[in-house]
Amino acid sequence: MTTLEEARRLDAADPLRACRELFELPEGVIYLDGNSLGALPKGTSARMAEVVSGEWGKGLIRSWNEADWITAPQRIGAKIAPLIGAAPDEVIACDSTSVNLFKLVAAALQMQPGRKVVLSEPGNFPTDLYMIAGLEAQGLAERRLAEADALEAALDGDVALLLLTHVHYKTGRMHDMARLTRAAHDAGALVLWDLSHSCGAVELDLTACNADFAVGCGYKYLNGGPGAPAFAYVARRHHEAFAQPLTGWMGHAAPFAFSDDYAPAPGVDRLLAGTPPILGLAALEVGVDLIAGIGIPALAAKSRALSEFFLNCVAERCPDLPGVSPPDPMQRGSQLSFRHPEAYALCQALIARDVIGDFRDPDILRFGFAPAYVSFEDCWRSVDAMAQVLASGEWDRDAFRARAAVT
Numbered sequence: 001m002t003t004l005e006e007a008r009r010l011d012a013a014d015p016l017r018a019c020r021e022l023f024e025l026p027e028g029v030i031y032l033d034g035n036s037l038g039a040l041p042k043g044t045s046a047r048m049a050e051v052v053s054g055e056w057g058k059g060l061i062r063s064w065n066e067a068d069w070i071t072a073p074q075r076i077g078a079k080i081a082p083l084i085g086a087a088p089d090e091v092i093a094c095d096s097t098s099v100n101l102f103k104l105v106a107a108a109l110q111m112q113p114g115r116k117v118v119l120s121e122p123g124n125f126p127t128d129l130y131m132i133a134g135l136e137a138q139g140l141a142e143r144r145l146a147e148a149d150a151l152e153a154a155l156d157g158d159v160a161l162l163l164l165t166h167v168h169y170k171t172g173r174m175h176d177m178a179r180l181t182r183a184a185h186d187a188g189a190l191v192l193w194d195l196s197h198s199c200g201a202v203e204l205d206l207t208a209c210n211a212d213f214a215v216g217c218g219y220k221y222l223n224g225g226p227g228a229p230a231f232a233y234v235a236r237r238h239h240e241a242f243a244q245p246l247t248g249w250m251g252h253a254a255p256f257a258f259s260d261d262y263a264p265a266p267g268v269d270r271l272l273a274g275t276p277p278i279l280g281l282a283a284l285e286v287g288v289d290l291i292a293g294i295g296i297p298a299l300a301a302k303s304r305a306l307s308e309f310f311l312n313c314v315a316e317r318c319p320d321l322p323g324v325s326p327p328d329p330m331q332r333g334s335q336l337s338f339r340h341p342e343a344y345a346l347c348q349a350l351i352a353r354d355v356i357g358d359f360r361d362p363d364i365l366r367f368g369f370a371p372a373y374v375s376f377e378d379c380w381r382s383v384d385a386m387a388q389v390l391a392s393g394e395w396d397r398d399a400f401r402a403r404a405a406v407t
């Protein structure tokens with residue numbers, strides 16, 4: 001039975017139960033959207049005040065060196081590296097996930113003379129598909145899409161790069177990174193993994209999987225704040241060969257030589273384009289330190305326990321709600337999705353009860369379980385609220401109609 005007492009017993013036995021105190025969460029709110037925008041770490045506000053008033057206000061331009069601003073992208077990249085199974089010099093924190101996708105897809109294409117196809121899957125996160133389309137419009141790429149179970153068959157001698165999101169943003173389905181990377185390499189293709197919905201919540205080992213490239217998001221499970229800088233990974237074996245197209249001065253081998261001619265910096269440093277956004281990086285660093293301090297194995301184990309408990313609650317209390325996510329917790333990320341014809345209205349009704357999940361067009365209700373601060377009691381209370389809404393038929397139909405009118 002999935003009772004409130006059982007949920008509280010699981011919380012009492014949870015080795016991460018104290019971590020919730022590291023976050024600023026509004027009283028009474030159940031936050032199941034940390035996979036979209038992570039919560040605010042308590043340490044962030046103080047650190048931001050220090051960077052703004054102290055390092056910027058008093059240190060002024062001296063802080064590029066004295067406060068180590070200039071090395072922030074590499075330093076934070078090195079802290080993200082162990083979370084994704086990479087070496088410290090293979091990761092850099094910079095730009096957005098979208099921009100990093102563009103740089104790495106272009107770099108991969110340039111490394112594959114005679115091949116132009118970038119293979120991905122329909123329904124991948126839009127920015128991933130649009131970036132391929134943008135390079136296609138420039139005549140540099142040719143986009144090919146194949147359903148998940150047909151990807152291996154679509155890997156022929158024309159495929160330069162396989163670009164996949166590891167954990168699907170809508171369904172939570174997790175790809176087998178090792179198997180697909182091997183299949184791509186066997187076909188002579190390189191692989192770029194988008195880790196936006198994975199990093200900080202599930203185990204990742206880019207090195208063991210022999211991945212070539214990866215990108216990921218700083219504001220989801222890493223809690224770096226809205227629009228936080230993202231990260232990019234390049235396997236060390238490619239550090240000599242890869243070239244990215246945004247050849248800005250910060251990725252130059254000697255930016256302060258102010259030369260007229262571009263020469264790439266060694267390794268991942270060449271992924272930098274312009275001046276690093278220090279305020280955003282400072283907030284990201286607090287989130288990364290926090291997650292690294294807890295450690296991925298404990299976070300991933302709790303994530304699976306939370307989603308299993310949530311599924312059991314749904315099976316008992318809302319048995320007619322069809323699940324969309326893989327039932328095997330090893331085949332999904334830290335989220336669960338359900339289908340309902342009035343998913344938007346249901347989502348609004350839950351938000352009105354302080355249970356924040358989200359809606360994805362057209363009929364998906366999505367709940368993310370950021371393991372650092374979501375409790376088993378949160379899971380029980382969310383499903384309890386959902387069961388009450390479904391039983392009462394108490395829809396926020398006006399909100400639903402209002403949306404239908406504008407889209």
Ligand SMILES: *Cc1c(COP(=O)(O)O)cnc(C)c1O
Pocket residue numbers: 096097098099125127128165169194196197217230
């Ligand atoms: C969230 C997310 C992004 C975000 O890209 P931005 O450039 O930060 O807007 C990219 N890819 C995936 C798969 C995501 O889930």
